[in-house]
Amino acid sequence: MPDSVSDLGEFGLIGAMTERLPQGPGVLLGPGDDSAVVAAPDSRVVVTTDLLVENRHFRRDWSAAADVGHKAAAQNLADIEAMGARPTALTVGLGTPLDLPASWALELAEGLREECAPLGVSVVGGDVVRSDLVIVAVTALGDLGGAEPVTRAGAQPGDVVAVCGRLGWAEAGHQVLSRGFRTPRVVVEAHRRPQIPYGAGVEASRLGATSMCDVSDGLLGDLGHIAAASGVRIDIDPAALDVAGPLREVASALGADPLAWVLTGGDDNALAATFPPDVELPERWNVIGSVAAKGDGDGDGVTVAGEPYDGNAGHDHFAG
Structure with a gap:
């Protein structure tokens, strides 16, 4: 195998990565042309794009290339899930230094494949370019299957707030x-590798979810988007949140508050949704709060045990 991506060359690298990527039955024309062609049985396509930039979203000394591939795919697939849709396909853009080991790029492709293949999701194309740092840009496509998308704007007073996945x-x-x-x-x-509750987005839609988002930047921050879009107030019951044993152990060793990680930590890509109060939710959905009408003095619309949260509510890519 060539030592670096520069030894492979642009088209050699594309070919070597493409060989490792899945193509499902929904792909009418796969990689190798100017564009791919993917079936859209619903006549509508759900689309999302996300970027991972080296030393900002991942570090090569912390994560293996396959880990980065898993994460790049997973965080985009979670966005499709959050609309109540089924992920169908990805395109991947890779920016790479010339001296990046060729094995790293191919392991990245393996991570993408391993995350996508069990779901029947195809990686149908993309691009590679030279850059100073490794950059992975993923666009994901999804199918609503005839249903309406579940947006952030539908939460109603009286709804319950529930989470599926880890925080x-x-x-x-x-x-x-x-x-x-x-x-x-x-x-x-x-x-390194978020565990997405695959299938929970479509499940929530079928159960009548009134709003939904994935938790990528922190529970309070992302619920804040729902509160703002829906014009409501959301209150979280901290006693209902799952603060798992490993989190408590790490927090104790580091002198930190594990509840703060649950409330504001990102990158788990759990799903958070609001439901009418009479809906019987499956066990994997944990009710953690409620929705009420928003008053004039309710600030950003999200409270914890009835009080504004004293601290940073989540990650902001452009914060200092």
Whole structure:
């Protein structure tokens, strides 16, 4: 195998990566032409795009290339899930330094494949360019299957707020890695590869979810988007949140508050949704709060135990 991506060349790199990527039955024309052609049985396509920039969203000394591939796919697939849709296809753009080991790029493709293949999601194309840092840009497509999209704007007073998936785990892993440690492995792996509750988005839509989003920047911050879009107030019951044992152990060792990680930590990509109060939710959905009409003095619209949260509500890519 060539040592670096420059040894492979642009089209050699594209060909080597493409060989590792899945193509499902919904792909009418796959990689190799100017564009791919993907079936859209619903006549509508759900689309989302996300970027991972080296040393901002991942570090090569913290995460293997396959981890980055998993994460790049997962965070985009979660956005499709959050609309109540089924993910169908991805395109991937890769910016790479000339001296990036060719094996790293191919392992990235393996991570993409491993995340997508069990879902029947196809990686149908993309691009590679030269850049100073590794940049992975993913666009994901999804199918609503005849249903209406579940947006952030439908929450109603009287609804309950529920979460499906883990919260705070990725932030615990980030805190561990930031201090130069590699254990506990369970939280470090949560930072490297988010565990998306696949299928929960379509499930929520069928159950009558009134609004939904994925938790990528922190529970309070992302619920704040729902509150703002819906014009409501959301209150979180901290006693209903799952603060798992590994989070408590890490927080105790680091002198931190694990509840803060659950409330404001990002990158777990759990799903948060609002439902009418009479809906019987499956066990994997945990009711954590309620929706009420918003008053004039309710600030950003999200409270914890009836009070404004004293601290940063989540991640802001452009914060100082």
